């Protein structure tokens with residue numbers, strides 16, 4: 055067997071990795087950089103002659119480490135980006151080391167069973183039906199895609215159309231009903247599934263970005279035939295939650311009128327509200343829906359990339375994803391072949407890190423972490439409102455805060471953008487912006503398990519400094 059010098063490689067990678075992790079409390083969270091500087095360090099044509107792997111890893115670590123964004127620093131509040139739980143980090147190191155192709159049970163049984171256990175724990179901690187099916191995918195985008203592929207299968211199957219065999223050309227029309235303030239990954243998933251971007255009926259949202267359920271009811275009453283409805287748990291701007299009981303009631307009435315109906319909820323970060331006693335009420339009725347997508351790399355703090363697609367109807371989920379090939383060794387339902395539940399064929403065992411994080415936190419740890427993220431978001435809201443320089447415009451029900459910086463000259467949009475740019479350059483903490491209702495806002499997303507009160511105070515001080 056050709057043996058590499060693994061000790062030297064581990065040293066070359068893990069030495070800088072350890073130094074990076076140790077630097078997190080003090081290093082700048084973000085450093086704007088000149089792309090040409092990075093290209094000069096790593097770019098150029100592929101050299102004719104190779105070099106030792108240790109040299110490559112060493113050079114990569116030295117070149118790129120200064121340009122790494124410190125998502126796991128406790129002070130990264132941009133977009134919705136989780137930190138890195140140590141159990142996830144350790145499990146992923148093992149996963150990379152074992153280099154398992156976790157597509158088929160027969161190929162890598164150990165990790166297949168870990169993913170099987172993790173799937174059960176995810177359902178349990180989120181209070182979803184224990185017989186629902188679970189696919190470990192790359193993120194919220196692919197979780198939405200996978201769930202909606204299952205939806206497409208089932209609603210068409212119920213009118214006698216086999217979409218996997220027959221495709222969409224000539225298929226019965228599928229009504230797509232989506233809340234207006236959906237995340238952009240929903241139309242993208244629909245696009246990838248052949249439904250197109252502009253064929254959805256948009257149902258308006260209220261001032262808190264929650265779907266208007268009376269409008270949903272009216273919309274459904276005017277439609278006939280197979281129908282897919284998309285709602286969400288945790289709006290990207292407001293962090294708000296739809297009224298799932300009302301949505302489920304409307305869907306039931308639509309079904310009773312003879313229309314095959316599937317309701318999907320995009321819960322990339324918000325589905326985890328169900329795991330905490332403090333926020334569980336926000337998800338009431340959600341277990342009545344048909345599919346749920348979420349991320350592990352956001353609220354659960356598993357490392358990138360990790361999403362979860364969950365379906366009430368395993369047969370539809372499997373029918374939409376599975377493939378057969380003569381050369382494969384397939385369990386045919388007797389064991390968990392991961393490729394039955396996700397769109398990848400070969401894949402890494404990303405469920406390992408989900409398993410390890412859930413095992414390390416336990417049910418109580420997940421509950422406490424979700425509650426803490428939300429209470430730190432409320433602390434931001436209190437401090438910023440108290441400063442008199444900013445206005446918090448959302449009801450902080452979860453981990454998102456929507457902020458307008460108050461400009462002395464009344465130009466709040468420009469001032470808000472200026473504060474965001476300045477604080478990003480300052481490097482103490484990172485925040486990102488958004489446009490909602492035609493106005494610019496700063497978003498605060500508290501998604502890192504490592505964030506504590508002192509991080510919030512440091513970040514608030516940096517923001518107030520940047521706001522002058």
Ligand SMILES: Cc1ncc(COP(=O)(O)O)c(C=O)c1O
Nearest residue numbers: 134193194195237239290322349
């Ligand atoms: C509500 C919602 N849905 C979907 C996504 C997409 O998730 P991912 O980036 O993991 O694909 C996000 C990302 O922030 C989100 O907030």
